[in-house]
Amino acid sequence: MTETLTDPTHDSAQDVHGVAVCDGHGLSMKVVRGHLEISDRWNGEPRIRRYPRAGHGLRRIMIIGESGTVTLSAMHWCSDLGIPVIVIHPDGRILSTSTYTQTGLAANDGRLRKAQALAADTKTGLAVCHTLLAEKLELSADVVDQYLTDDDGSVSSSLRRAGRAEIRMARTPERCREMEGEAAALYFGAWSDVDIRFCKTDRGSVPDHWHRFDSRNSRATTRRTAKKASNPINAMLNYLYTIAATECRLSCFAMGLDPTMGYLHNDAANRDSLVWDLMETVRPVVDGWLLMLLAEHTFTRHDFSESRTGSCYVEAPLTHTLAATAPLWARAVAPHTEAVTHIIAKSSPYPIRCTTPLTATRMRTAQGKREYRTVDPYGFRQALPAPHEHCHAA
Numbered sequence: 001m002t003e004t005l006t007d008p009t010h011d012s013a014q015d016v017h018g019v020a021v022c023d024g025h026g027l028s029m030k031v032v033r034g035h036l037e038i039s040d041r042w043n044g045e046p047r048i049r050r051y052p053r054a055g056h057g058l059r060r061i062m063i064i065g066e067s068g069t070v071t072l073s074a075m076h077w078c079s080d081l082g083i084p085v086i087v088i089h090p091d092g093r094i095l096s097t098s099t100y101t102q103t104g105l106a107a108n109d110g111r112l113r114k115a116q117a118l119a120a121d122t123k124t125g126l127a128v129c130h131t132l133l134a135e136k137l138e139l140s141a142d143v144v145d146q147y148l149t150d151d152d153g154s155v156s157s158s159l160r161r162a163g164r165a166e167i168r169m170a171r172t173p174e175r176c177r178e179m180e181g182e183a184a185a186l187y188f189g190a191w192s193d194v195d196i197r198f199c200k201t202d203r204g205s206v207p208d209h210w211h212r213f214d215s216r217n218s219r220a221t222t223r224r225t226a227k228k229a230s231n232p233i234n235a236m237l238n239y240l241y242t243i244a245a246t247e248c249r250l251s252c253f254a255m256g257l258d259p260t261m262g263y264l265h266n267d268a269a270n271r272d273s274l275v276w277d278l279m280e281t282v283r284p285v286v287d288g289w290l291l292m293l294l295a296e297h298t299f300t301r302h303d304f305s306e307s308r309t310g311s312c313y314v315e316a317p318l319t320h321t322l323a324a325t326a327p328l329w330a331r332a333v334a335p336h337t338e339a340v341t342h343i344i345a346k347s348s349p350y351p352i353r354c355t356t357p358l359t360a361t362r363m364r365t366a367q368g369k370r371e372y373r374t375v376d377p378y379g380f381r382q383a384l385p386a387p388h389e390h391c392h393a394a
Contacts, residue, residue, distance in 0.1 A: 016324040017059065017326070019058075019061075019062055019323065020049065020060070021320040022040040022049075023040055023090075023320075027041075027069070028068060028069045029071065030070075031071065036051045040068075053077070058081070059327050060326050061078065064090060070085070075098065085098045092242050107255055108256055115352070116261050120261070124343060124347040126171070126173065128264070129170070129176040130167055131340070132281055135280075136180070139284035139285060142288070143187075147288060150190055155189070158186060159187060166179065167179055194212070194213040195212045198299050199298055214230075220310035232314075236314055243326050244283075244326075244332075244333070245279055247327075247330040248276075248329075248337070251278070251333050251337040252278070252337065254357060254358060256341070257340070259275045261273060264276075277340075278336055279333075281336045285329070338355075
């Protein structure tokens with residue numbers, strides 16, 4: 001009997017924005033008769049999705065879990081089509097990331113990386129710090145104006161003033177970091193009224209401190225750190241930041257930059273400093289999306305879990321929703337990665353062409369098309385999850 005291969009099905013629970021999220025017992029990814037076949041479980045039921053090479057519609061494959069099988073032929077299939085495969089631990093840690101290999105999205109210029117290394121502790125490195133932080137502060141002010149309580153406008157005005165003038169007066173990366181820390185304290189202070197809405201039947205069964213943002217510092221540890229979040233809002237922020245950081249890393253590879261050599265964040269072993277530099281411009285965009293989610297969505301007790309030490313974790317299927325936002329953050333970071341690349345390239349004594357493979361700005365300008373939009377409002381809202389069935393907020 002001949003097996004019939006069908007196109008992948010699409011519903012609200014899968015392949016949002018071209019992101020195939022897969023997890024569950026028996027997870028596997030292989031190639032069958034030229035099609036990529038992903039097997040996993042959804043809502044306790046076995047699920048098989050098949051994608052042809054032509055018209056596959058995939059932009060990312062996110063694997064969430066600790067066990068499963070991925071064949072080499074499946075990795076070759078994804079590599080040939082330029083589809084990154086990202087493996088995420090259930091607690092939100094990134095375990096593995098494959099990179100772009102499509103023609104034009106795998107820059108490898110030793111002259112650029114040499115300039116990147118030499119730019120540290122120079123005017124070029126400081127210019128990168130100024131550029132990224134100025135954008136972050138401006139976007140943070142937009143988030144305050146749109147989603148947070150700032151009756152007298154003092155928070156947003158302070159952030160804009162810092163971004164437009166004060167940050168450019170900093171003469172060292174250390175001073176830039178100090179000013180960013182001061183602005184972050186002011187910004188997250190405006191989050192004090194942010195809360196999360198649980199279903200009426202679940203409100204009494206969750207810990208009291210789960211209902212509000214409180215602060216970025218975790219109660220689950222004695223250190224002043226945002227790691228090991230102790231409430232759902234911070235757990236979702238951490239998860240989204242991890243997804244966004246993956247997109248920043250991919251953008252570095254696409255532009256030919258070394259993700260480990262940054263300017264705003266100190267270099268250290270096992271740290272992608274440039275990734276976290278770029279993340280500064282994406283964090284406010286992530287924050288805005290989460291605040292919109294909190295305002296429009298009602299959660300259940302089963303969306304989160306608490307460890308024996310008090311750490312809060314995001315659970316499936318909410319993890320699928322958060323992972324599917326990856327293309328939004330790729331779009332948000334793209335112009336900033338290009339801008340950083342161009343700043344570094346211009347500092348090199350060698351002629352390095354300033355290309356725009358992530359935003360296609362040069363092509364758009366030549367063809368008279370509209371400017372690249374960092375955030376697509378429709379895509380922003382489309383990534384929101386569907387309401388829970390039988391869940392009443394009132």
